Amino acid sequence: MTTCNLASCAAAIAFFVPSVASFGGVSASAEPKQDVLNLLSWDDYIDPQIVVQFEKENNCKIAIDTIESSEDIVNKLQDANSKSYDIVVPSDFVLQTLINSHLLAPLDHSQIPNISNLDERFVNPSYDSRNSYSVPYQWGTVGIVYSKAKFDEPVTSWKAILDPADDVKFVLLDSQREMLAAAMRYQGHSINSFDKQEMKSAANLLAACRKKPGFAGFEGNSDGIDMVIAGKADIAVAYNGDVLQKMADAKNIAFATPKEGSILWVDNLCISDNSKNKALAHKFINFILDAKVGAQLSNYTHYATPNKESKPMIDEADLANPCIYPNADTMKNLEILNEQIGCKSLYDQLWKIVKNR
Numbered sequence: 001m002t003t004c005n006l007a008s009c010a011a012a013i014a015f016f017v018p019s020v021a022s023f024g025g026v027s028a029s030a031e032p033k034q035d036v037l038n039l040l041s042w043d044d045y046i047d048p049q050i051v052v053q054f055e056k057e058n059n060c061k062i063a064i065d066t067i068e069s070s071e072d073i074v075n076k077l078q079d080a081n082s083k084s085y086d087i088v089v090p091s092d093f094v095l096q097t098l099i100n101s102h103l104l105a106p107l108d109h110s111q112i113p114n115i116s117n118l119d120e121r122f123v124n125p126s127y128d129s130r131n132s133y134s135v136p137y138q139w140g141t142v143g144i145v146y147s148k149a150k151f152d153e154p155v156t157s158w159k160a161i162l163d164p165a166d167d168v169k170f171v172l173l174d175s176q177r178e179m180l181a182a183a184m185r186y187q188g189h190s191i192n193s194f195d196k197q198e199m200k201s202a203a204n205l206l207a208a209c210r211k212k213p214g215f216a217g218f219e220g221n222s223d224g225i226d227m228v229i230a231g232k233a234d235i236a237v238a239y240n241g242d243v244l245q246k247m248a249d250a251k252n253i254a255f256a257t258p259k260e261g262s263i264l265w266v267d268n269l270c271i272s273d274n275s276k277n278k279a280l281a282h283k284f285i286n287f288i289l290d291a292k293v294g295a296q297l298s299n300y301t302h303y304a305t306p307n308k309e310s311k312p313m314i315d316e317a318d319l320a321n322p323c324i325y326p327n328a329d330t331m332k333n334l335e336i337l338n339e340q341i342g343c344k345s346l347y348d349q350l351w352k353i354v355k356n357r
Contacts, residue, residue, distance in 0.1 A: 035060040037280050040073060041089040042066060042267070043222075044245075045138075047300035054287050060280060068220060069175065070094040077103040077272060086275040087284055089137055092266045093177060093337035095127045104133045105271040111282035114289035119308040122266065126338060134268035135285055136306035138241070138298065141264055141326065141334060142178050143257040145225050145243045150234040158186035158258045161235050162205060166213050171227055171236035172206070174218035176351040177337060178263060179206055182237060185261045185333075192338045196346075203350040207357040218355070228253055239265075240323050241303035255323045261333030266306070 035058070043066040051062050065083075067073055070091040076082045078101065090098060098104050109115055115135060122136040146155045150168070161170050162183060173179055181191035183202035193199065209215065216233045224236035225243055229250040243255040269288060271281045287293055295313035298305040304324055305314060318324050326334065 035277055035280050037062045037087065037277060037284055038083065038085045039064045039087045039089075039284075040067060040076060040085045040272075041087075045089065045267075045301060047296055050288075050293060050296060050300075053293070054284060057287075058280065058283060062284075074098060074101075074103070077101075077274075084274050084276050085272045086277050086281040088270050088272055089267050090134075090270060091337075092125070092127045092268065093339045095134055095268065095270075096339040098270070099128070099133055103273055105273045105275060105278060106132055107135070107271065107285070108282060111279070112286045112289065114286045114291075117289050117291055117294070117307045117309040119306050122306040125266065126336065127266075128268075134270045135289065137267045137269045137288065138301055138303035139264065139266045139306055140240045140303045140324070141257050142173075142182065142237065142262050143240055143255055143323075144235060145228050145238040145253055145255050146235040147228055147231070147233075148252055148254050154254065155235070155256045156259050158182055158260055161237065162186050162209055164209075164212060164214055164235070168235060169214045169216050169233045170212075171216045171219050171224040171233045172209070173224065173237040174220055176347050176354075179237065179354070180347070180350060181263050181335075181337065182258075185258070188260070191261075191263060191335045194343070199346070199350055200353075203353040204357075206354040210354065210357075225253070241301050244302040244321070244323060257323065257326055257330055257334075259333070261335065264331075264334035264336050266336060 037060055039062055041064060055061055071094065073088050073090045074094055074097055077085070077088065077098065112135070115131065118136065124130055128134045144155055144161055146160065151160070164170050180199065180202050183205045184191050184193060184198060187198070187201060187205065189195070189198045216227065219227065219236070221239050221242050224233065225238050225246050227233040228236050229246060229252065238255070240255055240257070243253065247253060269285050271278055275281050288297065289307060291307060291309035292313065294305050294307035294310035298310065299315050299318065302318060302324060305311065311319070322330065
């Protein structure tokens with residue numbers, strides 16, 4: 001009987017038994033591949049710690065691409081060469097275009113039990129009945145950011161920027177729906193009016209405004225705010241939450257929701273129809289609708305939460321701030337933008353009047 005020492009036996013076994021790594025090329029020490037949730041949203045619109053929390057709990061990574069407008073979402077989802085997104089964050093007024101173009105996947109509410117946390121105001125909204133394709137993410141208003149040094153009294157009217165004094169340097173928001181809505185409210189009309197004369201009158205008002213000596217240009221939201229902070233402009237049209245974020249460091253600015261009324265906007269969480277990970281996307285939506293996470297989100301963005309269960313955990317200063325949570329009288333004059341299906345060409349024509357006349 002032949003015998004062998006331990007070393008030679010081990011060598012013989014290694015010769016006949018393949019290593020674990022040879023089976024499918026997978027090493028025993030290799031970590032499982034992580035899922036990636038591709039998110040298309042606005043810049044600085046989520047607390048980084050929320051991202052870390054979700055990644056840790058779901059063993060995944062979140063990759064965020066940013067947009068400048070809701071129209072960017074439409075364009076990216078329509079572009080066959082664009083990357084596949086799982087979660088997109090469009091504003092209310094483009095939801096119908098996305099739905100009608102079959103760019104969004106219907107939501108499975110059974111995978112989103114936290115949808116019951118929504119405030120009744122945001123259940124079954126006009127732009128998406130029964131929340132079939134969307135759940136609200138954050139909401140807020142469009143108004144005016146202004147220099148407290150320039151204006152002796154608080155600004156209360158669109159007049160300060162749509163019919164400004166000659167020595168006022170002002171910036172208009174580079175967004176056709178928001179600016180036309182502001183002009184229409186100033187002229188006493190609904191932001192959702194489809195009366196062509198009222199719409200053209202609003203465009204003419206903005207075109208005349210552009211010829212004022214203090215006109216400092218059309219800018220994106222943050223750029224206009226930064227110009228006011230830097231003293232390059234006295235007043236600008238802006239979203240409330242973005243102004244409030246800047247106020248933490250800039251004490252020379254204030255925000256007003258004009259008395260004539262304005263937009264109540266709602267940004268939403270939706271799942272792209274071509275999402276490659278719809279199950280993880282549903283988990284993300286449900287995670288955001290958790291009461292504690294929802295409060296964490298709004299305390300970071302300084303936008304209002306649509307989550308009724310989050311309200312007790314919102315910073316007291318924010319809850320008491322009418323720029324974030326308007327009082328009842330102001331709320332009466334706020335409107336959600338409804339999409340005018342088939343009217344994009346008309347809005348484009350009106351915007352050309354504003355920009356080029």
